[in-house]
Amino acid sequence: MIRYLLQGLNYTVFMVLVWYFSAAPAVEVLPRDQAVLTMAFSHAGELREPCRELSREELDALAKNMQVSTDCPRARSDIVIQASLDDRLLVNDTLKPPGLFDDGGVDVYRSMRVDAGSHILEVRMSDSVQQPGFRHSLRQSVEFAPGQVVLLRFDQESGFFIQD
């Protein structure tokens, strides 16, 4: 009988251990006065070098089925992204194109905590070594509610925008 009581005690201790760490201690993922700014998009930089017309001699050196009049190097420009909130720099990254020939599109995902409230968000992106400078930019007042994820996106037609 005592042995069964001891077994019951052991099972109880074991189950309390299982139960407790299955949901505790709690983790604070985000302080209650903060929100999150997430930058998520994919973008391919411009080609590093412009396409070039091949000369007659160069074309003749190629097999007939390979004779294309232009040579377009595949490598793309690095992407430089800078983002600031109320003129405080949050992101300043240079992203290299993926791929064996540096010809892939860059996947951008940055997520950062910000204080809830109204802020001036400024973001700019450089994507061409042929046209230096930040060709894409956005400056906008954004309201961050506590716990909200404000999503900054980009596409070629619209440029940067805050997703509703």
Added chain:
Amino acid sequence: MVVNPLKRAYLALESWFNLSFGSHWNPLYHLGTLSFFLFWVIGITGIYLFIPFHGSLDGAWASVEYMTHDQWYAAGVMRSLHRYASDAVVVTVLLHMFREFASGRYRGFRWFSWVTGVPTLWLLITLGITGYWLVWDQMAQYVALGSARLMDALPLLSGAMTRNFVAGEMTDRFFILIEFLHLLGLPLFLVVMLWIHVKRLSNVSINPPAGLAAGMFCALLALSLARPALSHAPADLSTVPFILNLDWYYLNVYPLLDTWTAGKTWLLTSSVTVIIMLLPWVPPRAREKAAVVDLDNCNGCGLCFNDCPFDAITVQARTDGARYDKEVVVDPSLCASCGICVGSCPASNPFRKASATLHTGIDMPHMRADRLRTLVREAAGALEGDSGVLVFSCEHGVYTEEMNVDDTRTIGLTCIGMLPPTMVEYALKHGARGVLIAGCREGDCFYRFGNQWTRNRFAGERNPILRARVDRRRVLIDGGAPVDGPGLARRLESFRSELRTLEGSGDAGDGVVAEESGAPT
């Protein structure tokens, strides 16, 4: 003898469980099989839960809520059993690792089980993580984003996965992938890993004693009824939860991602994993030589094949032209050098007189059967008094060296399973009034079956048997861990007084009743 603090702590826990459950039900002796049992609970409850589960963005959380609250008495209990059995299996697996480490059962020939066990644990954790995704609540969202960040930190993905977990990007196809992983891909992979994990063991048991399984199930059921598993609020990718009640058994890595980069988290987890996997070789230690077969004395009976705990012996067709059909072969890479095969070989009989040297069919280079016979003859002959006891002790059990006094002689063995039953008879014939065989703690043999095979052989249940003519009152099978010396000494004293009583009652003989023919010489 100095016992390291870790082992001492483990042995204390083991003693407590022996007191509570007895050695047959001691959960520490069945951590592997308990884990298998919990897998069964997880599998059966998981199949049940899959029926009412809706694998879609809108339906997943709602269907789990329906199970939890509207059908709490059936699917709700199943969900809680599924959850708590999943958590319990992490505890049993970690305890299993701790036990093997604390008792030194991860080095040498055991490296394979140790090394394959570590990725198996990670696979189990991954399986649990994908389970949390399916609920699609705030915790699933947190875990999904963290997992995506970890995956994106790997060279090939470079940021593509995390972008799926922003508002507006996700589709129901996500659940097809996770359902495939959680319900089919990972469980199948886990089964394969478990098979590999136990590949180098023989007589593998995957079922715990029924009473232990029943106790565990009842405890899980009670917990499921008392504290049902609950979900967080539904996932919403446009918000971040403030507080989460994390399952630390599976999700302990994720909070690191709040402060560390994914790369740093990978570095930590992979470094810890590699270090744990390298432990069997730190520091390097030489292995004992493997068992050696002597075909001139092996008739291929296969008893050693039956008894080898580590599948190191195989039986094959005879290669030397002898009149027997079979012979045995030892794979040195699998051999634990425990010597259990020597104990099982009928040719290890010390009464054999074919030559001055005892040649057995399978022998251990570090303790040949002939050497053992010489030690027994000398030790038994040197015993004094009417209660002289020869002690055969396992080197992983009680430290018996200090018992070596006038009326006690000890002979250390790698495992008590290496003791041929006829050697006991031989000891009694050569002057011992009693024989004590001190193995590991019952149920906890370092070489798995040394205790069990010895008891079976002495009870006449397993060949080679201790012959019926041996007076069982003069043979005591006992044992214990290195810290159990005082208890064994007390039982030895009690055994000795029983021997004196035997002597006083005129039942003095040599402990062996002569038969009409074939009496040992």
